[in-house]
């Protein structure tokens with residue numbers, strides 16, 4: 309049964325894209341899972357982060373979000389990682405971000421587009437990288453997903469942001485009666501400081517057993533890997549960053 | 564002559580809000596300037612970061628962006644810093660983010676709202692904290708500003724992001740023939756690593772003399788200060804973070 313996991317948090321720069329690439333790569337490389345990454349951000353960092361230039365592509369997630377029943381197999385591309393493929397984004401997606409003036413079924417386009425590949429179990433995992441906004445792209449992701457991971461940088465606003473994210477998800481769910489499972493809150497970019505320690509404890513109390521045991525440390529190797537357009541486990545497998553994302557993949561598999 | 568400076572970069576988490584608060588506080592405290600901060604982000608981090616809860620406010624930037632000629636003096640509030648005041652944001656601003664369906668003069672509402680206080684020189688500096696999006700809020704900020712600072716975290720996508728930001732600004736300028744001065748690119752969250760060194764050199768070549776000499780280092784004191792809802796120079800004046808923002812204020816004054 310294909311699990312469809314959104315990686316979402318409207319706060320900017322909390323490692324949504326980094327987590328999408330590295331969790332996906334860990335599942336594909338270390339566990340031989342078939343993984344589809346979906347880039348839902350008009351800024352296309354996931355896409356560029358795997359060495360693809362959106363401007364060279366004929367069709368992308370833009371077509372999926374604007375043309376009902378566009379065939380997603382037309383846009384899926386291979387990456388440098390075996391068993392890891394991507395449905396790329398395009399800056400044109402800016403036109404698809406607004407709820408205003410959009411037909412009533414626009415938030416369901418992604419869910420419908422995934423129906424075929426889910427029924428034929430083409431993938432074990434579909435991972436959706438979300439933008440730093442609670443917009444129509446985010447709504448598409450929420451309505452298409454079975455699961456949600458919330459990456460959290462343990463600094464100011466961490467839990468205020470989570471409260472509005474949760475409210476928004478409840479609002480999206482209530483209408484169509486869709487259920488999404490909070491797979492977990494993931495502490496990211498952790499530095500050994502009092503500040504982070506304090507906010508981690510607060511986050512763990514807030515989420516209880518829903519807080520992943522794995523904590524992703526702040527590790528320059530992770531930032532280097534994204535500049536080299538590779539997953540960190542292909543850049544330096546023994547680094548703390550790689551080991552953390554491999555541990556996260558185990559938790560997700562058991563989750 | 565009032566200078567109106569937007570702090571903008573669509574990349575998430577590159578210290579736009581941190582720079583708005585700390586540059587504003589440095590100008591107000593160290594140089595006795597009268598400074599107005601404007602929060603243009605529906606996530607209201609600047610507002611919350613100064614200890615204000617948007618849900619307790621009768622009117623905010625939401626009214627400015629949706630009601631033509633709403634009096635901005637009705638929403639300006641004091642902060643814990645002498646001579647530093649703020650026009651707060653509200654999550655309702657999500658309704659004001661889209662270009663679709665918006666009247667042709669909506670991008671000019673902020674510029675028009677500032678006209679009165681600019682003519683009467685109520686402030687030396689107006690600093691506008693922008694969201695991680697190239698939307699209608701961003702367009703309002705660009706059309707209202709005399710100057711622009713682009714905070715840049717020297718990691719992947721740094722310069723790709725700048726290219727699309729620049730394209731968007733040109734598009735906004737060309738229509739109404741508005742001119743905005745690039746005050747400078749500001750390197751933020753700098754860590755002593757090869758990666759950052761390489762990207763800093765690339766950024767300095769790209770921007771030439773338009774790259775601020777001041778570099779803001781990654782300093783946990785800055786993150787602590789924002790959790791305490793204070794500018795870093797009021798939290799620990801001698802920290803590297805404080806000294807860097809004080810140096811930036813000097814460059815901006817001479818700039």
Ligand SMILES: Nc1ncnc2c1ncn2[C@@H]1O[C@H](COP(=O)(O)OP(=O)(O)OP(=O)(O)O)[C@@H](O)[C@H]1O
Pocket residue numbers: 319320321322323324325326327349353438439440496497498524525526527528529530531532534549573574575576695718719
């Ligand atoms: N654990 C880590 N250690 C060091 N650097 C990291 C780590 N995780 C992410 N980064 C770096 O931090 C920056 C922001 O990460 P990323 O782009 O994944 O965040 P994001 O939440 O997707 O941002 P946005 O809101 O803009 O989509 C990137 O340069 C990335 O390489």
Ligand SMILES: Nc1ncnc2c1ncn2[C@@H]1O[C@H](COP(=O)(O)OP(=O)(O)OP(=O)(O)O)[C@@H](O)[C@H]1O
Pocket residue numbers: 318319320321440463464574575576577578579580581582604608693694695751752753779780781782783784785786787789804
């Ligand atoms: N120089 C620094 N050293 C350490 N931490 C910093 C520094 N600058 C900013 N931070 C921290 O990094 C996080 C992101 O900063 P900030 O919220 O200002 O970025 P932003 O660009 O406004 O993000 P967004 O795109 O979500 O609006 C905050 O927790 C902030 O306290």
Ligand SMILES: [Mg+2]
Pocket residue numbers: 324325326349353438439
């Ligand atoms: Mg991202």
Ligand SMILES: [Mg+2]
Pocket residue numbers: 579580581604608693694
């Ligand atoms: Mg901000």
